Amino acid sequence: MQANGVVTPPAGRQQSVLRYLARMSLVVRIAGIAGIAAGIGIVLAFVIPRSGPTPTVVVTTDTEPFCQQLSAKLQELIRVSPRPPQPDVLSLGDEGRHLCDIGEVRGGILRLRRGVALMMHQLDQRGAP
Numbered sequence: 651m652q653a654n655g656v657v658t659p660p661a662g663r664q665q666s667v668l669r670y671l672a673r674m675s676l677v678v679r680i681a682g683i684a685g686i687a688a689g690i691g692i693v694l695a696f697v698i699p700r701s702g703p704t705p706t707v708v709v710t711t712d713t714e715p716f717c718q719q720l721s722a723k724l725q726e727l728i729r730v731s732p733r734p735p736q737p738d739v740l741s742l743g744d745e746g747r748h749l750c751d752i753g754e755v756r757g758g759i760l761r762l763r764r765g766v767a768l769m770m771h772q773l774d775q776r777g778a779p
Contacts, residue, residue, distance in 0.1 A: 717750035717755050717762065720759060721762055724746075728743075735772065750762075
């Protein structure tokens, strides 16, 4: 039937159409939620920055063996250097070893690391062997 330009189904079919619309709205709601979730997933896949393989991280502790390892590394850098090390490097190495020997491992490691960094910088400037 048509009233004011609107087509309505016959009275008997009106109930089945309403049930159809009720079921369809549930399907539409579920599909809408699934679509939104998929859309969010796609957006996040492109928005979240991707990085390459993570670099290997070396975990060190403030221990006497690590102190000895840094001391040996500093001595090796001094040995392979084509020129004599700066006086700061030598004093940092001596102080670092002394602090490690008396149990002040953190202070020793700090000085030895600084000495190693200075030697690496010196080798970069003057050319490694």
